[in-house]
Amino acid sequence: EPEVTQTPSHQVTQMGQEVILRCVPISNHLYFYWYRQILGQKVEFLVSFYNNEISEKSEIFDDQFSVERPDGSNFTLKIRSTKLEDSAMYFCASSDPGGYQPQHFGDGTRLSIL
Amino acid sequence: AQRVTQPEKLLSVFKGAPVELKCNYSYSGSPELFWYVQYSRQRLQLLLRHISRESIKGFTADLNKGETSFHLKKPFAQEEDSAMYYCAPHNNNDMRFGAGTRLTVKP
Numbered sequence: 001e002p003e004v005t006q007t008p009s010h011q012v013t014q015m016g017q018e019v020i021l022r023c024v025p026i027s028n029h030l031y032f033y034w035y036r037q038i039l040g041q042k043v044e045f046l047v048s049f050y051n052n053e054i055s056e057k058s059e060i061f062d063d064q065f066s067v068e069r070p071d072g073s074n075f076t077l078k079i080r081s082t083k084l085e086d087s088a089m090y091f092c093a094s095s096d097p098g099g100y101q102p103q104h105f106g107d108g109t110r111l112s113i114l
Numbered sequence: 115a116q117r118v119t120q121p122e123k124l125l126s127v128f129k130g131a132p133v134e135l136k137c138n139y140s141y142s143g144s145p146e147l148f149w150y151v152q153y154s155r156q157r158l159q160l161l162l163r164h165i166s167r168e169s170i171k172g173f174t175a176d177l178n179k180g181e182t183s184f185h186l187k188k189p190f191a192q193e194e195d196s197a198m199y200y201c202a203p204h205n206n207n208d209m210r211f212g213a214g215t216r217l218t219v220k221p
Contacts, residue, residue, distance in 0.1 A: 033209070043158070043200060043211040056208040091158065100146035100165070100204050105158040 002026045006092050006106035013082055014114055021077045021109045025094030032075045033093040033103060034067065036060065043091065049075065079111075087113045116141050120201055120212035127191050128220050135186040135215045137201030145203035147184040149175055150211070152198040161186075161199070171195070191219045 005024045013019045025032050034046040047057040049067055066078045075094075079086055089110050093103040117140040127133050139145070147164040162170040164177045164184065175186045184201060196219045201212040 035211075042213040045208060045210055048208065058208075093158075100163075102148060102160040102163060103209065104160075107157045 004094055004104050004106035006109050010110045012112045019079050021090050023075045023092030024073050025075055029094035030097045031095045034077045035091040037089040082113045084113050116210050118210050118212040120215050122215045124216050126218045130190050133188050133191045135199050137184045139182050139203045141203050143205050145205040148202045149186050150200045150202055193219045195219050
């Protein structure tokens with residue numbers, strides 16, 4: 001069964017540095033998402049992406065964050081000038097088109113900011 | 115504002131007992147309702163969705179639009195049901211998760 005894959009599984013970065021988290025969604029999916037889960041807290045929606053543009057974003061997704069689909073397979077989340085509070089698990093998900101389709105999640109990238 | 119409430123952070127039952135995980139939501143429009151599950155060391159995965167009206171692994175969920183609730187139920191819990199459960203209303207391309215309920219089924 002096809003899966004969403006995320007790399008790296010764990011990223012350690014110095015505060016103030018930029019980090020790029022990578023995701024390969026399921027190949028025929030057209031909707032892509034990023035979520036964040038700070039340790040001990042709930043899963044939080046960051047952004048959804050369709051047709052090469054952001055379709056929804058949460059209040060968390062400010063100018064520090066950006067997403068890109070640089071080629072036909074990857075979907076990336078860039079975090080600029082990282083802060084300690086950016087430390088979290090970041091999940092990528094993708095879904096079929098056609099309204100309210102279930103999302104398929106990757107295993108996540110654990111981001112640790114030092 | 116979109117809001118999802120799962121009032122129980124932790125829920126513990128014995129094997130064979132009934133279990134109900136509560137979810138209340140406050141959402142604009144008519145969201146589609148999902149339950150996702152995360153077993154130990156596994157990724158988040160879909161458990162069931164309201165529109166399918168399916169029973170998955172013995173779980174069902176009833177949508178009560180008047181109470182805006184979508185509680186998850188299983189008549190006889192099994193040890194392998196121990197996991198983290200998230201209620202997730204989905205509206206357009208915006209899906210919000212509840213805080214989650216950690217279910218532990220004891221032998």
